[in-house]
Amino acid sequence: MSETSTRCGFVALVGAPNVGKSTLLNRLVGGKVSIVTPKVQTTRTRIRGIAIVDTCQLVFVDTPGIFSPKQRLDRAMVDAAWSAAGDADATVLMVDAAKKLRGGTHEIIERLRKFDAPLLVALNKIDQTPRPHLLSLAAELSERSGVQDIFMISAANGDGVEDLRTHLASAMPTGVWHYPEDQLSDLPMRLTAAEISREQAFLQLHQELPYALTVETDQWQPFKDGSVRVEQTLYVQRDSQKAIVLGKGGRTIKRIRSSAQEQLADMLGQPVHLFINVKVRENWMDDPTRYREWGLRFDA
Numbered sequence: 001m002s003e004t005s006t007r008c009g010f011v012a013l014v015g016a017p018n019v020g021k022s023t024l025l026n027r028l029v030g031g032k033v034s035i036v037t038p039k040v041q042t043t044r045t046r047i048r049g050i051a052i053v054d055t056c057q058l059v060f061v062d063t064p065g066i067f068s069p070k071q072r073l074d075r076a077m078v079d080a081a082w083s084a085a086g087d088a089d090a091t092v093l094m095v096d097a098a099k100k101l102r103g104g105t106h107e108i109i110e111r112l113r114k115f116d117a118p119l120l121v122a123l124n125k126i127d128q129t130p131r132p133h134l135l136s137l138a139a140e141l142s143e144r145s146g147v148q149d150i151f152m153i154s155a156a157n158g159d160g161v162e163d164l165r166t167h168l169a170s171a172m173p174t175g176v177w178h179y180p181e182d183q184l185s186d187l188p189m190r191l192t193a194a195e196i197s198r199e200q201a202f203l204q205l206h207q208e209l210p211y212a213l214t215v216e217t218d219q220w221q222p223f224k225d226g227s228v229r230v231e232q233t234l235y236v237q238r239d240s241q242k243a244i245v246l247g248k249g250g251r252t253i254k255r256i257r258s259s260a261q262e263q264l265a266d267m268l269g270q271p272v273h274l275f276i277n278v279k280v281r282e283n284w285m286d287d288p289t290r291y292r293e294w295g296l297r298f299d300a
């Protein structure tokens, strides 16, 4: 196809933590690319997912939730969200319609407006939202912030998502496709594998623990029999956290490991031997190495 007959562009998905950005990314591309949990601040960096609508290739960029950052990692996460919006050809601000409009939403809209790209608002979780509340939210957004393109969607069941996707495709600039036609994501497999283990850790651990840990893939060794050996380190900040992650007789880490292994094998379509080593590294959040691989700015 010649350059002028195709279109290609980047769409940033931004919003507060837990509004459903990663769920929407997966829905838009039709496969699991970004991890999803019921906990806030699950996504820690930009995760790209790719979809095709007719002659248009859309590169959706899932981002960490925007919140008031306290520590270095929080700052790097929020910075990644804003920079994705700054680079985008269109931005979708997602709002959890099942809740009251969060303080700061209008300020975020104002700041997003300063970028040239068109801004759309997606009111998500309409499957959980009474109609009158949905309409009053839409009215408040259009009256106070002058937002015109408001979509009502459920990322979870797909309602309204196709409409949004088609609308976004029509807003993309002409240009050559950035990725091969069948590609769903550009995250290297070792990072995807680390995310899958982190997702299980988020699901199976509670309170401050999910936020005190990170996972990295150290070794990726394919075997002739078609299986792959994956070695990972799960870093925590304190001995007491390590004890909880391991659990009595190693039960907790065993559960995390076996669910992650199953998911990874499913995703790869090949047998996986997953090993997770739990290490205490008090200052992992202040180590630049932990940021580089994930494309996060250490000094954000």
Ligand SMILES: Nc1nc2c(ncn2[C@@H]2O[C@H](COP(=O)(O)OP(=O)(O)OP(=O)(O)O)[C@@H](O)[C@H]2O)c(=O)[nH]1
Residues within 6 Å of the ligand: 016, 017, 018, 019, 020, 021, 022, 023, 024, 035, 036, 037, 038, 039, 040, 041, 042, 043, 044, 063, 064, 065, 066, 124, 125, 126, 127, 128, 153, 154, 155, 156, 157
């Ligand atoms: N009922 C309902 N739940 C949803 C919908 N979309 C997402 N969720 C749920 O909301 C929770 C958060 O979803 P995520 O996709 O992880 O949200 P996020 O915005 O990526 O969150 P962070 O990465 O933490 O910023 C999960 O439990 C999802 O299953 C929806 O349309 N309806």
Ligand SMILES: [Mg+2]
Residues within 6 Å of the ligand: 021, 022, 023, 034, 035, 036, 042, 043, 062, 063, 064
């Ligand atoms: Mg997310």
